[in-house]
Amino acid sequence: MLKLKSLDLxxxxxxxxxxxxxxxxxIHENKPLIPLIEKALELSEFKGESDDEVVFxxxxxxxxxxxxxxxxxxxxxxxxxxxxxxxGKAVKQAIKKDLKEVLFAVPADGKTGLDxxxxxxxxxxxxxxxxxxxxxxxxxxxxxxxETIGFQLDSEIAGTHSALPEHxxxxxxxxxxxxxxxxxxxxxxxxxxxxxxxxxxAEAAGLSVTVLDEAALAExxxxxMLAVAQGSEAKPRLVILExxxxxxxxxxxxxxxxxxxxxxxxxxxxxxSMTDMKTDMAGSAAVAGALIxxxxxxxxxxxxxxxxxxxxxxxxxxxxxxxxxxSYSGKTVEIGNTDAxxxxxxxxxLAYAVDTYQPDTIIDLATLTGACLxxxxxxxxxxxxxxxxxxxxxxxxxxxxxxxxxxxxxPEDYKELLKSEFADIGNMPSxxxxxxxxxxxxxxEFVKDARWAHIDTAGPVYDKKGNAYSPPGGTGFxxxxxxxxxxxx
Ligand code: BES
Ligand code: ZN
Ligand code: ZN
Numbered sequence: 001m002l003k004l005k006s007l008d009l010x011x012x013x014x015x016x017x018x019x020x021x022x023x024x025x026x027i028h029e030n031k032p033l034i035p036l037i038e039k040a041l042e043l044s045e046f047k048g049e050s051d052d053e054v055v056f057x058x059x060x061x062x063x064x065x066x067x068x069x070x071x072x073x074x075x076x077x078x079x080x081x082x083x084x085x086x087x088g089k090a091v092k093q094a095i096k097k098d099l100k101e102v103l104f105a106v107p108a109d110g111k112t113g114l115d116x117x118x119x120x121x122x123x124x125x126x127x128x129x130x131x132x133x134x135x136x137x138x139x140x141x142x143x144x145x146x147e148t149i150g151f152q153l154d155s156e157i158a159g160t161h162s163a164l165p166e167h168x169x170x171x172x173x174x175x176x177x178x179x180x181x182x183x184x185x186x187x188x189x190x191x192x193x194x195x196x197x198x199x200x201x202a203e204a205a206g207l208s209v210t211v212l213d214e215a216a217l218a219e220x221x222x223x224x225m226l227a228v229a230q231g232s233e234a235k236p237r238l239v240i241l242e243x244x245x246x247x248x249x250x251x252x253x254x255x256x257x258x259x260x261x262x263x264x265x266x267x268x269x270x271x272x273s274m275t276d277m278k279t280d281m282a283g284s285a286a287v288a289g290a291l292i293x294x295x296x297x298x299x300x301x302x303x304x305x306x307x308x309x310x311x312x313x314x315x316x317x318x319x320x321x322x323x324x325x326x327s328y329s330g331k332t333v334e335i336g337n338t339d340a341x342x343x344x345x346x347x348x349x350l351a352y353a354v355d356t357y358q359p360d361t362i363i364d365l366a367t368l369t370g371a372c373l374x375x376x377x378x379x380x381x382x383x384x385x386x387x388x389x390x391x392x393x394x395x396x397x398x399x400x401x402x403x404x405x406x407x408x409x410x411p412e413d414y415k416e417l418l419k420s421e422f423a424d425i426g427n428m429p430s431x432x433x434x435x436x437x438x439x440x441x442x443x444x445e446f447v448k449d450a451r452w453a454h455i456d457t458a459g460p461v462y463d464k465k466g467n468a469y470s471p472p473g474g475t476g477f478x479x480x481x482x483x484x485x486x487x488x489x
Pocket of ligand 1: 262264280337339340341342367368369370371373427428429435458459
C-alpha cells in the first residue's frame with residue numbers, strides 16, 4: 001500500500017498529486033512541480049502557511065488530474081511532525097473525497113533542514129496512520145481507506161530507501177491494532193475475549209503465545225492480580241507474547257496494564273471519571289501492538305510482552321478497602337482504595353517477569369494515574385526510572401516518534417507515603433499529592449534490582465476529538481515509541 005515511486009509526471013497518469021509547500025522557501029527540485037508551486041503562490045488565497053490549500057485540475061504540461069498544494073508554514077519551523085500531520089490530513093481528505101490513491105511529492109534532500117530519512121519516514125507514517133477507519137459498529141460503511149499511497153522520489157533515492165515502506169508498515173500495523181483495541185467498547189473486550197483477539201493477531205504475526213487462565217494464575221500465586229479480578233464475572237487472563245531473536249541477544253520484557261474496564265471497584269468512580277475507562281487497557285494494547293510490529297521488524301534482542309487482563313468491578317465478591325492480599329512476590333498489600341487496581345495487577349506481572357525471564361530491561365506501560373494527567377496534560381506520558389540512560393533513551397525515542405515523554409522523579413523519601421499499619425505496603429498513598437510518583441514508587445518495590453522503567457500513559461492513549469493522523473479514539477501511543485526504543489537499548 002505504501003510505495004516509493006519515480007514517475008515521469010509529464011507523461012505518466014497520476015490521479016492525485018499532493019505537494020507540500022513552504023511559505024518562505026522552495027523545497028522541491030522536481031522540474032514539473034516548480035511552475036505549479038509558483039502559480040499557487042501567486043494566488044491571494046495560498047501563501048504556503050500551514051492549513052493553506054489549493055487544488056488545480058489537469059494543469060498543463062503534466063498528466064496529473066488533480067494537484068493539491070498544501071501549506072507547511074515557515075521552513076525554520078519544520079520538523080518531522082509537520083510532515084506526519086500534513087500527510088495524515090491529506091489522506092483523510094482523500095478518503096472523504098472517495099479517492100483510491102494519492103501520490104505525495106517528497107521534498108528534495110537537503111531542502112527542508114531535516115535528515116532525509118527522517119523526513120521520508122515521517123511522511124510515510126502520517127499517511128499510513130491517517131489511512132484508517134474504525135467503522136465496525138456502523139451499519140453503513142461509508143468510507144474506505146485508500147488502496148495505494150505513493151511517494152514521488154528521484155529513482156536513485158528511492159533505491160536507497162527501498163526498505164522503508166515495509167518498516168513503516170510494520171510499525172503502523174502494530175499502532176493501528178493498538179488503536180482499535182483501545183477504541184473497542186468494554187463489552188466486546190472482556191479479558192477472555194480480548195486475550196483471544198490478541199492471541200489470534202499475535203500468532204498470525206508469528207509470535208509464540210501463552211495464555212494463563214485463573215487457575216494457572218492462582219497456582220503461580222498472582223494474589224494481587226486475582227484480588228482485582230474477583231469482583232467481576234469475567235475471568236482474568238495473563239497473555240504472554242514472545243519474540244526470540246536469532247542468536248543470543250539481550251532480553252527486553254514489556255508489561256502493559258490491561259484493565260478492560262475500570263469502574264473503580266467498591267471505591268466506585270463518579271460517573272464523569274468512569275466515562276472513558278474502556279481505555280484502561282491501553283498499556284496492554286501498546287505492548288501487544290509493539291510485539292506484533294517486532295515480529296516483522298526482527299530486532300536483535302528477545303522481546304517478551306506480558307499483558308495482565310482484568311475487569312475492575314464492584315460486586316458481592318469484590319475486594320474491599322482494608323483487605324490485605326498476598327502478592328506474587330510474597331509481600332502483603334493493604335487495599336486502601338480499590339480504584340488503585342492497576343498497580344496491583346502490575347506488581348504481580350512485573351515480579352513474575354523478573355523471576356521468569358531475568359530481562360536485561362523491563363518496562364511497563366500503564367494508564368496508571370489521574371495525577372499524571374494533572375501533571376502533564378493529555379499529550380505527554382511520564383517516565384520513571386532509577387536508570388538515567390534508560391529514562392533518557394525513552395525520552396529520546398519519544399522525541400523522534402512524537403510520542404512525547406517527560407521524566408519524573410522517584411524520591412526515596414516519598415515511600416513513606418505508602419506505609420501500611422498492618423501489611424508490608426499499602427496501595428493507597430497517604431496523600432493525594434504526587435499521585436503519579438507514589439504509584440511509580442509502589443511498582444518499584446516489586447522489580448528487585450532489575451533495570452526498570454515505568455511509563456504512565458494516562459494522557460496520550462486516547463484522543464476524543466482525533467488529530468491530523470489519528471481519528472477519534474485510541475491513538476496507539478507507545479507502539480512506535482517501543483519500536484524506536486529497542487534500537488537504543
Ligand atoms: N485507571 C485509573 C487512572 C486514570 C485516570 C487513567 C484517568 C486515565 C484517566 C487508575 O486505575 C486510578 O483510578 N487511579 C487512581 C489512584 C488513586 C485511587 C490512588 C487515581 O488516579 O485517582
Ligand atoms: Zn482505578
Ligand atoms: Zn485503572
